[in-house]
Amino acid sequence: MTQQATAVTPADVSQEPPRRLLAPRATSRLRAMGRWCRDHKLGFAGLVMIVLLTLFSFVGPLIYHTDQVHTNLTAVNLAPSLKHPLGTDNVGYDILGRLMEGGQSSLEVGFAAALLASGIGTLWGAVSGYVGGWVDALMMRVVDSAFAIPPLLLLLLVGTIFTPSVLELIIVLGLVSWLITARLVRGDSLSLRTREYVQAAKGAGARNPRVVLRHVIPNALGTIVVQTTFEVANAILLLASLSFLGLGPAPPAANWGAMLSNGLNYIYAGYWWQIYPAGVAIVVTVLAFNMLAESVRDSFATRLIHA
Numbered sequence: 001m002t003q004q005a006t007a008v009t010p011a012d013v014s015q016e017p018p019r020r021l022l023a024p025r026a027t028s029r030l031r032a033m034g035r036w037c038r039d040h041k042l043g044f045a046g047l048v049m050i051v052l053l054t055l056f057s058f059v060g061p062l063i064y065h066t067d068q069v070h071t072n073l074t075a076v077n078l079a080p081s082l083k084h085p086l087g088t089d090n091v092g093y094d095i096l097g098r099l100m101e102g103g104q105s106s107l108e109v110g111f112a113a114a115l116l117a118s119g120i121g122t123l124w125g126a127v128s129g130y131v132g133g134w135v136d137a138l139m140m141r142v143v144d145s146a147f148a149i150p151p152l153l154l155l156l157l158v159g160t161i162f163t164p165s166v167l168e169l170i171i172v173l174g175l176v177s178w179l180i181t182a183r184l185v186r187g188d189s190l191s192l193r194t195r196e197y198v199q200a201a202k203g204a205g206a207r208n209p210r211v212v213l214r215h216v217i218p219n220a221l222g223t224i225v226v227q228t229t230f231e232v233a234n235a236i237l238l239l240a241s242l243s244f245l246g247l248g249p250a251p252p253a254a255n256w257g258a259m260l261s262n263g264l265n266y267i268y269a270g271y272w273w274q275i276y277p278a279g280v281a282i283v284v285t286v287l288a289f290n291m292l293a294e295s296v297r298d299s300f301a302t303r304l305i306h307a
Helices: 011-014 019-039 041-056 095-129 134-147 151-161 166-176 179-192 196-203 208-219 223-242 256-264 276-306
Strands: none
Touching: 011 208, 019 041, 019 223, 041 095, 041 223, 041 276, 095 134, 095 166, 095 179, 095 208, 095 223, 095 256, 134 179, 151 166, 166 223, 179 208, 179 223, 196 208, 208 223, 223 276, 256 276
């Protein structure tokens, strides 16, 4: 008895679910993530802290409703209670709700300013290192000259001229924070421009902008990611410093630096709840991003050693 062969059409092949191809890849990524969390416990702790801070700042106000626009002079300087877990400030704002609102602005400004600074510094450093010669010397002299001016001094100058909005703070913080990124990427670019694949791309007729964007910058991504994480912490700290000096976003906008500055006016009155929560939030946030950045840098360094 002859068995009839069954023809397999292209439609049958296309209907085959791709799970057998995707599952091993997803599993390997999960295993790699698990190994990273196990080998870099400090960075994993920092990542958990950042996630919790993000949930606290953006999800918290949806659960714990407070009025952060209108003052309430009948509830001034109240101590922590069931109604106000962290008390109120000198104009009646709920401090727990204030912390959540301040966390939103801190994280938004920190991430946006860090991305802007990394973008500027990456392009500047990649072009400087790749082109070399007098162009590299001129561009690095600009960086060295900018390093001589303290960032906080420039921010104070800008803050005294006008009251900055959130967007203006992001731009100013990004423009004073790109210098370290430029130096680090320039160092990577000096090494990458001599690699075989870069020389092959140039020999194939690729123009310099394409070589920089397609070959130099992607291979310096480890340095860029690490420095961007550090820049988030730096931007949050600079924002808190400006707000502490009264040069941050104007009220009723909430920010941790202004809360800390306002609370210090009542330090001798015993209103500790107006000082410590904002100070702890600043320290924990900056520490979390630094812990994560240190671990990411160590993981990239280990990978380069074993490569």
